[in-house]
Structures are given as C-alpha cells and as structure tokens.
Amino acid sequence: MVSLSNHERTDDLVLGIDVGGTKILSAVIDPEGNKVSEYLTATRASEGFEEVLKSIVESGFGALVKAGKGFSEVRATGLAVAGLIDAKDGIVRASPNLPGWRNVPLRDRVEAAFGNRVFLINDAHAAAAGEHYFGAGRGCRDFVYITVSTGIGGGLILNNELYEGANGFGGEVGHMVIDDKGPLCNCGNRGCWEMLASGKALEREALRLIESGSNTTIPLFCHPDPEQSEGEGSQSHPIKCITAKAIHAAALAGDPLAVELIQRTGYYLGVGLSNIINIFNPELIVIGGGLSNIGDMLFKPAIEEAHRRAFKQSFDLVKFTLAELGAYSGVIGAAAYARQQLGRPKE
Ligand SMILES: [Zn+2]
Structure with missing residues (x-):
C-alpha cells in the first residue's frame, strides 16, 4: 500500500496515545508511521478518572516536548483505550483496564485539555489499523x-x-x-x-x-x-x-x-x-x-x-x-486512525 500521504510535508504530525492498564504510551507519529518521539507514564487507573486524565495529558505533552512541538503543531490526536469504546460519540462505555469507568466522555475532556481534534478508538481496532497501514x-x-x-x-x-x-x-x-x-x-x-x-x-x-x-x-x-x-x-x-x-x-x-x-x-x-x-x-x-x-x-x-x-x-x-508493530501497534494505529478520520486519502 502507498503511504498515507506521500505529498504531505514531513512535519505533518499526529499524536498517538495508548492508554493501558498500568502505563500510557504516547508518540508523535509522522505520515509514514515513524515515531518522532515517545513518552511513557503510569496510568494510575486505581486513582480514578481525573488522575488518569492528568496522566494522559502528561503523556501526550511529554511526547510533544521530546519532539520539540506544541499541541497546535500536531494535526490531531488518536487515543486508544481497551474496552467498549463508542468511537462516534467519543465515550468509554466500559474498560477492563479502567475500573469503575462507565460512559466517560473521554474524547471531549482530552480535546478540551489539548485544544486539538481527538479521535477515540478501541485499542485492538487501533492495532488492526496500525498493522493495516504500516505493519x-x-x-x-x-x-x-x-x-x-x-x-x-x-x-x-x-x-x-x-x-x-x-x-x-x-x-x-x-x-x-x-x-x-x-x-x-x-x-x-x-x-x-x-x-x-x-x-x-x-x-x-x-x-x-x-x-x-x-x-x-x-x-x-x-x-x-x-x-x-x-x-x-x-x-x-x-x-x-x-x-x-x-x-x-x-x-x-x-x-x-x-x-x-x-x-x-x-x-x-x-x-x-x-x-x-x-x-x-x-x-x-x-x-x-x-x-x-x-x-x-x-x-x-x-x-x-x-x-x-x-x-x-x-x-x-x-x-x-x-x-509487526509490537508494543507500538496501539499508538501507531491510533495516530493512523486520527489521520484517516481527518479525511486524508488512505491510499
Ligand atoms: Zn466473555
């Protein structure tokens, strides 16, 4: 398959975030699916939604700082979470990794924190997308x-x-x-x-x-x-x-x-x-x-x-x-999904 965006500038970047049960991995991803930077932090799932949200923001921000970018310099964020994910409405209905979460409007909260478009996706769906585009x-x-x-x-x-x-x-x-x-x-x-x-x-x-x-x-x-x-x-x-x-x-x-x-x-x-x-x-x-x-x-x-x-x-x-993408399938796939959702041609 041809890369997502052969004609885009090389600084055309998207942020991918994979929220796991114990760790959150964020990475700035270029149009060819390469990691420009990455940042790993603890999820702190047992401390509740607001603390996990802080960890997500810390993780995303950490990856951007390492890439020398700000939130306004990435086109979108793809956010992968395990469980029943309502991608259309951006809501985590339930997640095995995030005890007690029911109908959490995660996309809108992360969007408010980041100030850019956020696309929520089930983590296995993200991995499938990652393997489809780049694996x-x-x-x-x-x-x-x-x-x-x-x-x-x-x-x-x-x-x-x-x-x-x-x-x-x-x-x-x-x-x-x-x-x-x-x-x-x-x-x-x-x-x-x-x-x-x-x-x-x-x-x-x-x-x-x-x-x-x-x-x-x-x-x-x-x-x-x-x-x-x-x-x-x-x-x-x-x-x-x-x-x-x-x-x-x-x-x-x-x-x-x-x-x-x-x-x-x-x-x-x-x-x-x-x-x-x-x-x-x-x-x-x-x-x-x-x-x-x-x-x-x-x-x-x-x-x-x-x-x-x-x-x-x-x-x-x-x-x-x-x-092929191993531990990075979630972040790379979430980023590819976000890029695709922005309306870019896939082939
Ligand atoms: Zn079952």
Whole structure:
C-alpha cells in the first residue's frame, strides 16, 4: 500500500496515545508511521478518572516536548483505550483496564485539555489499523487482527476499511462463545474464546492442575515479584505467581504438563480461528499480543485445529502471520486512525 500521504510535508504530525492498564504510551507519529518521539507514564487507573486524565495529558505533552512541538503543531490526536469504546460519540462505555469507568466522555475532556481534534478508538481496532497501514497487513484488503495476551481482542479490516460495527463495539472476537459450559467470563457468559485460549486461560489451567497434585516443574520457573513476597526466601515459589511466561519456560525445558497445557491452549485458539475463517473468509490473520511469543508450540496445534474445522477453500486461502508493530501497534494505529478520520486519502 502507498503511504498515507506521500505529498504531505514531513512535519505533518499526529499524536498517538495508548492508554493501558498500568502505563500510557504516547508518540508523535509522522505520515509514514515513524515515531518522532515517545513518552511513557503510569496510568494510575486505581486513582480514578481525573488522575488518569492528568496522566494522559502528561503523556501526550511529554511526547510533544521530546519532539520539540506544541499541541497546535500536531494535526490531531488518536487515543486508544481497551474496552467498549463508542468511537462516534467519543465515550468509554466500559474498560477492563479502567475500573469503575462507565460512559466517560473521554474524547471531549482530552480535546478540551489539548485544544486539538481527538479521535477515540478501541485499542485492538487501533492495532488492526496500525498493522493495516504500516505493519503485517500492508496491502491486504480483508484481514483479521487478533491480539492474544491476558485476554483476546480483535480488529477487522474488511474491504480495506476498519470495521467498527454499528456503535463501535465490533470485532470482540475474544467473547465468541466456544464452550457454553466452559469457565465463567467477566462478560457474564461461559466459555468465551478468551477464557479458553488466552494467557489467563493457560495460567488458570496450570494452577488448577498443580493444586490438584499434578507433577510439574512449572513453579520452579516462577519469579515472584520481590515486593509482594513478604519476606519469603528466594527459594520460595508460590504457585499463585504462575505466569504464561513461566509455563512457556517450563515447556521449553521439556516439562510434559507445560507442553500439554500450551498445546491445549493452541487447540482452543484453533477452534476460534476456524470460526473467524468461516465467518470472514479473510486473506490474512495477523496475530499479536504477548502469548504469540510462544510461537510454534502454540500455533502448530492452533493451525492444525483450524485446518480440521474451517471450510477447505477458506483455509487454503488464508495466511497466518505475526503482528509487526509490537508494543507500538496501539499508538501507531491510533495516530493512523486520527489521520484517516481527518479525511486524508488512505491510499
Ligand atoms: Zn466473555
């Protein structure tokens, strides 16, 4: 795909902000999707809306100062937030990262603070847009982006456009029900995809098997946060600290239970992928998020299961690839979205 704006001046800048549960990353982004500057600050989500707003302003301002720019020198701000985001009205309906937020008019408050146009977007939608313009989905007309980390998020690029749905809540693939008798999800349903194929699913199953006496070395690969160990010696490995990373490390060292847990997670990942393939018939599925670092041990069983279940013609066409923008997909995508919303041609 041709860059967003070949004919624009190189100082044609947009600010991207990605509000995570613990950190806010801001970056000044040029028309080619390059970071001119970046600034990271704590979200302080537990301190409530006004404090988070201050953190957002601090983060955006910090990135601008590093770029030697003022708010009036960036054309717009793209603001990515996890959860149910009403992009049209600029309202955070609910967010897993921001406890207690209900119907918060975040766009208007940030606009008032910055004095420039602000466009609010779901973080997985932003990442999909980022991968579409500048990452693994360049030149791809129909693809599905999924991020597999603690939970599972998704973004749909259909007919070269980000598909947000009627009120912006589209693409919530993580809450596709895979097993209606499965584990209870925060959304109120049982057996959502993210309850079976995400980092938290992997960790929950490991904990369950360890507590029921299964033989495994996984706890030996856990490194508890020293601030939370309350004086326990370094030889102590409380099983509550079990992470996907520790399970992966144990699997790499040959622990059979860890390998089986990852393969089981891969199996469920594949069940969901087959649904996505059958529903959207995408040419590409871009996979990001922390759990994708596990690589083939997770993806091989996933792709095998998707192969078994999806329509043959659709499976034969689809390609799977890893996301390219990593931790920057949110800021780069939010900036690209803001630029696009300003009415610039996309190709
Ligand atoms: Zn759910």
